[in-house]
Amino acid sequence: MNSVFSEYKDFIQEGDLALAWISRNNIKAITIEKDGVFNTRYGSFLHSGMIGKPYGSQIAIRTKGNNKFAFIHILQPTPELWTLSLPHRTQIVYTPDSSYIMQRFNCGPNTRVIEAGTGSGSFSHAFARSSNHLFTFEFHEVRYEQALEEFQDHGLIGNDDAKSNEAFKNVTITHRDVCENGFTIKQTDKTSYKFAEGEDEVKINANVVFLDLPAPWNAIPNLDQVISKNEKVGVCCFSPCIEQVDKTIESLIGNGWTEIEMVEIQGKQYEARRQMERTLDDALIRLKDIKSRKLEGVERRKRLLEETMNDISHEEKTEDKDSKRPSVAKTRYNPFGKGQRIKEGDSNYSWLQVTKVESEIKSHTSYLTFAYKTISKERDVELVSKLIENSG
Amino acid sequence: MNSVFSEYKDFIQEGDLALAWISRNNIKAITIEKDGVFNTRYGSFLHSGMIGKPYGSQIAIRTKGNNKFAFIHILQPTPELWTLSLPHRTQIVYTPDSSYIMQRFNCGPNTRVIEAGTGSGSFSHAFARSSNHLFTFEFHEVRYEQALEEFQDHGLIGNDDAKSNEAFKNVTITHRDVCENGFTIKQTDKTSYKFAEGEDEVKINANVVFLDLPAPWNAIPNLDQVISKNEKVGVCCFSPCIEQVDKTIESLIGNGWTEIEMVEIQGKQYEARRQMERTLDDALIRLKDIKSRKLEGVERRKRLLEETMNDISHEEKTEDKDSKRPSVAKTRYNPFGKGQRIKEGDSNYSWLQVTKVESEIKSHTSYLTFAYKTISKERDVELVSKLIENSG
Amino acid sequence: MTSQLDPLKQIAFNQFVILKLPSNNWKIVELRKNGSISLGKFGAFQVNDVIGYPLGTTFEIYYDNTSDITENEDDSQNKNKNKNKNNKIPVGKVRIMEEKLSESSNNNLDEGEELKNDIPELTNINSSENNKHLINIGNKVQKLTMAEIENLKNKSVSGDEIIAKIIDSHESFHKKTIQSQEKYLKRKQQKFAKYFTVNYLSGSALLEYFLAKGDQQRVMDMSQESVGMLLNLANIRSNGTYLCVDETGGLLVYFLLERMFGGDTDSKLDGKVVVIHENEHPNLDLLKYSNYSEEFINDHVKTISILDYFEPPTVAEVNSTFTPFSKEEIKELKGNKRNAYFRRSKLYKSQLDVVKFATEVKYDALVVTSTLSLPSLIPRLAENVHGSRPIVCFSQFKETLLELSHTLYDDLKFLAPSIYETRCRPYQTIRGKLHPLMTMRGGGGYLLCCHRVIPAPEPEQLVATDNKDPDVKKQKTE
């Protein structure tokens, strides 16, 4: 099976997992089937109208009821888009955090990653893209089964960790409480790993570890068995509370990890908007206009009153103006469209480009505690001698 | 003595404490004297040239050496400007924090504030401006003496806490370790307070408390004696480390404070700048220009070469172009002023307005832990009955 | 004057206060003598019962059998709330309730977390064991029927007691994880608790009221920290005369008056706020929630339209419209004529005020929250700001201040305009579970601050070439 996550696809094909972009906050995963239908509030989109079109195509239908059109875009999934398509109630590692962690660890085709726990699997997708192999662990059996199925559907599961040009299938998921039982994967375990003949235990040799666990300090002592021995290995613990950070640091120190540093990532998103440019001069002219029209009205009314009555003092008539204002339009000069519905950007007005942050920001996700360990600081003396002796 | 901090002054007068604004990061306090001189790197500013001018005046002198001018502005101090004029190595509560604390406590002419410790006195100035009385405590004797002198010079020290229109002299400073010895101020104490006949102890009745102490939890138990009994009193503890916050919360809970909330304030400052608008079209024309001039050069050189030599192959001549480029100006069309020093905003170019944050930001000052306490939740039943019975 | 309650400290009659409800909603009410106030599902109470207690007190509403459960007559302000079937909320008695320890427990608690201190029997087991055996339970295992709960609610039981009963009758409660137990309790507490806190209606509380309602636009997306910084940067004191543009319906003026006079309508301090407005009439609606007298507001707040401010009449013109009568002449006026005279006299005086505030007064600060184009507005308003005094503009968008900043940079009358951003980041303040709140309102706006200065007359040509910084560059004291 092809993986839509590891291969660039040009055209929408039957069997593809695709994302239907309805709006920024409404992205749905769909599997393209010949007779499939994607139902929305405004109407139904036939998959048959998508098949064969290039990815990124806008699909239009006439909306129910009236004669307007509704649109969606069909996108090929990426780990980042997939993350956006997940329901927000799921605990998700979002892109500002995941991208920082991957960058800090220089993730790429030589990276061997341990992730615990799998959770929603959103970070797993990003790790799978930029690693040699991802070993992900999930202790909750139901979630393990769900993630396994999802990763299989997405073409990620496999032992293939060769640096080849083939589609990567480089994810192993294992059902495990890593705090209690560590990270080693054996024949007898509930795992997606396919053991070769005579292979009893997986050689994990991770050089990057990501722990998204409530108590990472229970898992840290188990890492020595599975991390790469002859290189510098990084760990990142993802914890919402500061007290967890403290216990994590304690455990990292106790287990010989160094260069400990905790950071927070703060991501914000802005939308481009426009604000009407309302000048003082226009505002002044408008007020003058109102004033002069009001005086006109007063004068006219005064004349009317004088013609018909004689018993009210001059002063009262003037004072009364507010309650007996004439019914003519209050203003003629309306430079800001007051009282009208003006669409943002209306070309009859001038606008200043402004940015507006989301109305609700993710002010905190988790603290990220980084540390490093090199288990063996030996060098191969013989090899080095040989290299030095060689002319070069 | 007049206080430049509590009265708006229009003109610079002899004896005034004024601020000389040299640049954003260089603001110096000076006392205006008839024969005074303010020396700067570029020359000396005579106080006599300032006296009688309105505050805010720019003062110009010819600079030393060349025939240019140098300028400073003379400003009347405000607590915020005063804060900016303090040396940065001093521990200062900056305006984003101090203004938030004051706003959260609705500081105004009815606020009675306890501050411990006084420190640089920068926050004291802001509190003094917007309170009925400020009781500030400093445990370090030398710093106490310095602050006392400064507050006296600034016309802040005094018992006057009447709600009058007079210049406020509403600061009392006391030398005290409030953790060990609490907040009550008696005749025998080292304090700026002037006791009246028969007055033995100051009635502090604070309704706002600000604790900038390394171990506020030692001071919190002492607060009950000095805070107002019949109203809701707020406290704010200012601590750099999270572990201090934890111990503070513990102490606040243990001492009956409620509505505990810790916050951080993050202040940023931006400068308005301009970035040159360099369009793709201009860049393309520029490259075309370079290319055509290069071809011209190649052609000319080719002709020259052909005239003088015959033994080098045609191909080599072409390939050689880079090393034997003619010495004519490389480009005629230079829409972005490459190679020239362009002043930001130069009107020969078009510019986009941009904001630039400071190159170094204050990413953390301290955590602010707020809590509230109402010692007595009684009501005056008799008074309330009377009020209910009265028609009204 | 007899002994009175201090409305700045105690809950007093005829005062607007803001109530905090268990749902974390806010409600602004006026405390009318003998009135009652309905809080919908959270019960109703008699105003008289809360008068005299300190502002900030939390009350629990309870219903006992001996009390005559009077039907709530309902204040006009609550009318909308009570359109549903049960539009008569029984009025209960109140007793003082101890407040929650942590602000977070009421307000800022993140989803799925609860104040440990409140529920001592719940321990925080930090292990991945926690929800390994998580059971997905709905409302099915809840043995009390809704009817039974409603019955309890109308009896003499407090919210906490109801919750205890519900827990008792909840079969699988103890099988739930700590976290989901906490969630459950939290939800139930919000549903059945009948308590409210009577808070002083400060400017910050009023601002929070609109923000919590989602009415950011009305207050120009202003945050408490931004307005606090505005007041400090503008050096607002009790004795200044401030020029102000307020497009927040009077909220900025509300803040200014609070800072200047402490909310005290009897204040003898003489500061003034001159409000310039772009429409015919000023909009300072929100001042209605303040406890200032009309007299106080007339003394301290002057409103002038931009037209009157920028194109004021001359004194001669004003004088030509009105000739003051002598005392004798006034005495002779009767009825309508007399009233009319006084109205014209008042108008005359206010016109003289316009002349004075538009042409004579030098202001001690200019503070602006306006959506008018600032580069066109601020330099003109700043003409009458005294040298060395601050100019502070709040805007929802940094870009509008950027424009303004460039305009002011190019003008030697303004010193070092800077744009400020300040953001408050509240924490879930629970020991053992400290962390910043997971989500927050975005926005909060930006400030521009500079000082009005007076350029030196001599060497202007030199300075004009250096528009980034009116001061000599690299100049340092020795």
Added chain:
Amino acid sequence: MTSQLDPLKQIAFNQFVILKLPSNNWKIVELRKNGSISLGKFGAFQVNDVIGYPLGTTFEIYYDNTSDITENEDDSQNKNKNKNKNNKIPVGKVRIMEEKLSESSNNNLDEGEELKNDIPELTNINSSENNKHLINIGNKVQKLTMAEIENLKNKSVSGDEIIAKIIDSHESFHKKTIQSQEKYLKRKQQKFAKYFTVNYLSGSALLEYFLAKGDQQRVMDMSQESVGMLLNLANIRSNGTYLCVDETGGLLVYFLLERMFGGDTDSKLDGKVVVIHENEHPNLDLLKYSNYSEEFINDHVKTISILDYFEPPTVAEVNSTFTPFSKEEIKELKGNKRNAYFRRSKLYKSQLDVVKFATEVKYDALVVTSTLSLPSLIPRLAENVHGSRPIVCFSQFKETLLELSHTLYDDLKFLAPSIYETRCRPYQTIRGKLHPLMTMRGGGGYLLCCHRVIPAPEPEQLVATDNKDPDVKKQKTE
């Protein structure tokens, strides 16, 4: 091929690495066989002595009497450092040193705070007693003379030993407060410690190198978190063909190649980066620090000027300039003629590449760090981006992306442009003294991300009216 060191894991010859010094400065060096590297006041070492150890190892330089103190011959790269009197730094031996526990202890420690764990005899007394009796001491009470210290430094003593001696000889050390003791130790450690860490020269390390030097402009004020997010949002994989504008001197390309190939010059993966540059010649200088072979770079990085890209020749034009010879014809060519033929052949092939990458290839992402006006650049570059593929622009200023965002909004070929800001906030990570660093570099830049899409042909007139959002508003799935 015999067994070799893996330059991605171990310190290997002919590799560029980045050294971290006790002063928290960075130094980029190439590890030449038999060479030595001078770290100025921190000593000098033999390259051969560090080869083979894992990257990331920290070495201490020590001098013992038995070792022949060879004078440092000095690499060209260190020439500038050694202009002062003592321009021959003695070359010491190295031994592995255990790293500091906390990153903060080297790097991010705030002024006046020190790693408690390192100095177990210092206890943290949390009381205001602390500096009550603070004494203001200068260097006077320091008994060791500078000459004595220099002497120690040139002897067999490690930095820590020197510091111990200094403390012993410092009369009032124990009278100082904890905080000032810590400050003192910190200062002395930085002054006398002779250690260095040999780090892999990752893109992030290279970026940090320029930022630490204060050379923000060179890297367009980009932060590690911004570039990381750029790579993720752009969905950079090992097998894509990416269109790129890089005004950071090759740093962006450095990052792209690292993400795509893991820094492995022997990688068999076939991704490509096509770099469009606005000058005659591309500037990818920083790639010289990478460990990629020239062949690798030729295979995976193509550079085309904007002129060639936007106004490419046709295949016919290219073919008209060059006629490939047959094998026999080539054989007959000699000397200069033969070389000239191959040069022309290479030029011809590169011109064909230009045609291909400018007109045929559909790109898998467009990533841009450019100061060219983005609204004029991006829509045209995006023409050749395949549908559904991301477009990500980095800019130092939000305002340039705002302009771009509006331009892209108005164009149906772009889906939902958004501006992103991401900021990393490091903590002083010391137990008992946890807090965010007090100061940080400002800036870090902003990203704009959108996806290239293909508008439906039919109902364009309807959509065009709604330029804020190309999708139906309020449309929801059932």
